[in-house]
Each structure stands twice: as C-alpha cells, then as structure tokens.
Amino acid sequence: MAAAKRESVLAAATELFLEGGYDRTSLARIAEQAGVSKATLFKQFPTKAALFEATVLAAGAASDPASIVVPAEDFRAGLVTLGRAYAELVTRPEMTALMRTVIAESPRFPELRERTFDFGTLPVLAALGCYLRDAHAAGLADIDDPDAASAQFLGMIASSVFWPRLVHGTWSITDEEQERVVVEAAQTIVARYGAR
Template sequence: MRTKTETRRQAILQAATEVFQQSGFERSSMSDICERVGYSKPTLYSYFPSKEELFFAVMFEATEIEFQTIFETLDTGMDDITKSLENFGVGLLTLLYSPQVQAVRRLVSSEAGRSDLGKKCFELGPARSEAAITAFIQAAMDQGQLRKANPRVAGLHLKGLLEAEWIEGFIFQTLQELPKKELLLTVKRAVAVFMAAYGKD
C-alpha cells in the first residue's frame, strides 16, 4: 500500500509539473491536473488540499537535491574559507534566482496572509538555510577562521549581502534569471564585504 501511495503521489506531481509548465500557475486548475493524471478530484485533494500546496510540492521536489548539494559546500575543513563562502554563494543565488524558485517565492509572498503556505515554505526553506549557515559560521568562528560574533546575525548579513544586488529586481519582477558572469562577480563582492566585517585581522 505504501508503494502504491507514493507511486500515485509521484504521478500527480509529474502531471502537475507538466500542467504548470504549459499554462503557468494562475491559468492552471486542479481539474486540468486531474485530467492529465487520470485521477478523480477527491483523490487529488486527498494528497494536496489546494493548488498552492501542490505547486509548492512540485517546486520543492524539483529543488531539494540541489538545496542539499549547496549546503554541503559549507565546509569548514577548507583552508580557504573565502573560497568556501564563494562556492556557497554561487550555489545559493543560482537556486534562489532560478525561474522555478522565483515563482515559488512570489507565490508565497502573495499567499502568505491567506494560508499557511508561507509558514511551510519558511520552515522548509529559509529556516533550514539559516540553521545551516549559522552552524557553519559558528564552526568557522570556533576554528579561528572568522572573528567571534553572533553567528546567526553574521549568517543573516552574509545572505543579505549575497542578495543585495538582485533583491529589488526580484521584488518588482524585472529580473528573470541571473547572468552567470554577473552572478560570480556579485558573489565575490558580497563575500569580500563579509570577510572585511568578520574575517580575522
């Protein structure tokens, strides 16, 4: 039964992915997804209570492996912490500003006050990111790679610096996807400022 349930869930996610890609979130409906996958509405709603939650699940499934890979780059064992932070920054911005994740972030912003989608996304995205970055920075401070400070605040500063050059374009929807060359330069500038503030003298 468990295998059958997971198989059905994956079939729904695949159908939803195809529908969202073809029609976009606003123009897609749960009826469209039912028709594509061949299941009834009660079956679909038993897995995903709303279109918003189904959309989030599609995006989460698509980005989770990349999310885990990015945070594996936070390696305090590296001799060059600047390089470790740059690797992390490139991965993080590539993920956050991919068209798929931008779509999720905008959806969350518009739906957060009307449902618990915002809370779910925060717990699975920013809250996990914050915990991982805080732990990394605390370890780097303990090892003498960074000066002693509040590791959570330092992590928030790092993320803020990484997004500083792009966040307004995202908010006002003038940004589609980061050019790779500009992304690399952005990360180098952000990490340089972070190290000026938190690097060892």
C-alpha cells in the first residue's frame, strides 16, 4: 500500500509541478490530488524540495534497467547501447520540463538550490558506471577514473541532444542525428580509453 501511495503522490506532484511550477505548487494540493492525507505525504516527503527531487528522479527512473542489454565483449557496442538509453532518458518531455523548472526556480528557493540531486541512482547512469568499471577490469578499456569518463561520454551526448532542447523549446533532432551523436561519442571514448 505504501508503494502505491508513493506512486500516487509522485504522479500528482509531477503533474502539478509541471503545471504550476515549484513556487505555486503546495504540498496540500499534491496530497489532495494524490488522495492521501497531508500526514502521509509529510511522512514520506518532509519538505517540498525533497518531494521535487523525488519527482525528478522518478521521471528519470521510469524505464526498466533490465531492459538494457549491454554487449559485454565489445566496448564500443556497449557504449552505444548505454548512450542510446541515456539519450532516450534526457529527451523524455517530462524530464526536460522538470529540469527546466529546476534551473528556473532554484535561484529563488534556497532549499531547492541546496539539494544535491542524486542522479547517479538513475538506472542508466548506474549501469554506465558499472559498465565502465567492468570494461576496465576485463581489459577492454584503460579507465582510471570511471566517473570522469562517464561525465565525458554523457556530456558529449547531452550537448547535442539535451541542452539545445532545454534552452530552445521548439528545437528538435531527428532519430538519425541523435544516433550519429551517440555513435560518435562512443567512438571518441573508445579512442581515448579503449585497450590498445
């Protein structure tokens, strides 16, 4: 029952945050729309900032990590698979809208600005970190700092797939262009870290 209530709260919060922004969305309104008491909501999410963070992370964790089948013996193919999953994640409309809200609202709300969103818990990002460490251990790659390599890889994808969409609401990229971005990012990481 607790899991069902949490899902209901997160669904209501997502809808209301996207509709009214962080400032104009009250916890009482979220509780009402979710069909739970304010006490139930506060028990799981003691502050609006904590609920907003959970909303963003839930939007990013909506896919099943088990559905990402990563080729273990081919470093480049594994990166392409994970890069595609990341591109799909950051192009979800609700993810873009929620991140736009974070950027727009955080200067005015210290409690939101001070939260450190634990994006590393998102299935795609966790899978990438594991994959890079495993590739290093298996001798497929020489990666002393998997976090830096991960940031480099995801940054190459986000700079073409996510950030323009975030800044320019009407901007778009074709599936073919997105695939080329992912493949070229994977090739760059292989050139830098692939085993010689």
